[in-house]
Amino acid sequence: MLDKIKKINKKISALAGSSMEKFTTLTSRAIPLAIENVDTDQIIPARFLKTTDKQGFGDNVFRDWRFDKHGSINKNFSLNNPKYSGSILVAGDNFGCGSSREHAAWALIGYGFEVIVSSFFADIFKGNALNNGLLPVQVSEGFLKTLLETVEAHPETNIEVNLENQTISIANSDVSESFDIYPYKKTCMINGYGDIDYLLSKKEQIEAFEAEQTL
């Protein structure tokens, strides 16, 4: 059994003009976060939003849960528990609610996450994640429960995420579920395309639309 994170087919996009990393499949251990309504203020507190680039946010992801008020490590928090590792975060219902800060996605990516699993995602967070190559995988409540229990009981378990087939599975078991993703966003994730490229290709139509406005 592999202890370390195993990435398959994961390459930095070499396509000119593409703005994201590609995502196809991932096999990794997972870190459980069995808390509902995890809001973006917990993912990255506002006091860390003062920088003007996308770097360094990973250091402060879940800052006030990872560290206590004196700055000491909170050993009870799952991200600090040495038995858990991996680039998949398995979180409770309604993950990412709250503000529109894309810093939340940058912080999770900066920490090393590539996939977030939950039974429900807040709208803006989900879009921000997809726009940065971080895959939100929405599963049923039953599957989430099984996944959390499995990871907590057997932290060495690998989880397999296959975007092409839209499946998430517990390795070496028959526990598997398919997940939904907008076909357009799936294409973007697999190819590392960003929306901006598509929009720029529509400039003429956008100008024509503007010219038609009479009011």
Next chain:
Amino acid sequence: MGKTLFDKVWDAHVVNSVQNGPQVLYIDKHLIHEVTSPQAFNELEARGIPVFRPNQIVATADHNTPTLNQDLPIKDELSRKQLEQLSENCAKNGITLYELGHKYNGIVHVMAPELGITQPGMTMVCGDSHTSTHGAFGTIAFGIGTSQVAQVFASQCLLLTKPKSLRVTVNGKLKNGVLPKDVILYIISKLGTNSGTGYFCEYAGDVFENMSMEGRMTVCNMSIEMGARGGMIAPDDTTFEYVKGRKFAPQGKDLDKKVTYWKTLPTDADAVFDKEYVFDAEDIEPMVTYGTNPGMGIKISETIPVDDNASFKKSLEYMNFAAGESLINKPINFVFIGSCTNSRIEDFRVAANFIKGKQKANNVTAWLVPGSKQVEAQIIEEGLKDIFDNAGFELRQPGCSACLAMNDDKIPQGEYCVSTSNRNFEGRQGQGSRTILASPLVAAATAVAGKIVDVTKDIETLEIVSH
């Protein structure tokens, strides 16, 4: 089948549709601020893409600004640099900026409506989830991430999948002392924090028809707190009267033409919504929250519910409250009246009306933070500042302030704050702070009593406050 208000505005802005995919939606107005725009400017610059329509972008500094001594250089180096970056980016790209100290500076969602930038039938975006505020005008307005800020810079458009439709109807007459904030806190407490996810919400019924624009903005502002990307209220004479005469509002024949169009926007009688909820105004009372998300709200006279859910218990533990207890008589040391939810002139009138002739309790630090320079000026002009000064309240300078505590306005560890803002998340108002969301009336009453009091008991003696 008829169309909803949302359908009409959305359909009028579709440039193009991707086959089996999202639509290209044209954005009329793009508002930006210092926190969520710098990385978008960087991305464009790195890729050599110009800003497509700088005249349709308006910028303000609000999240990171101090609320004292705004004329002095900002002490915090990172905050200062972020504001300087905004000024540079705007100057370089020909974007109008109302920077710190400008007479139009203010919280983005207070500044734009009061200048007439926000108008019915528009599409508006901003890298801020409370952009839903502008839906009060019958505008499709919603928060976006920074990647999307870059997309709008580059193309004045976004790629979006049309959300589903939701209508929340509240009919009847609100009780005295029940404010728009109570209405939206009540709705969210009934529907939960994710009931609106994937939907755009319309608020309908005579409660909203009879509300002022300020009240409608308070309601639409918190749509995101039930997960909805945006909330809308049909434009009517109240809307047109509000817009008329403002700096960037259309004038004369242009205005007449617009109003004629705006009158066609309300939802058709035979339109069908994907989801509908109906509430009775009589059931609503002044509200307070007891937990760490805005859905955890109760009527001020009620007790905290009992629930075995682990996240619920974690939330109460953070707040140091017990299931089944009442919040009445809980000592409170901090009160904040401000934020894009409740920092408009009407909110300060409500507070002043209650505070007049009374004194702030000794244990309370009470911050009043206007939403804009214009609101601040009006507070002084109407004599409200004198009332606040005499009662021991501290009127500060405009900005987002203690709503998210990015600046120095932080609530200390472990302290409760009765706040008119929109989020009671853990540490939202400062590390370890505990937020209780409420209306400006409940906040003012708390500051005077030094503890939470049942304002419904005083309501008979209250002057009727406008909705």
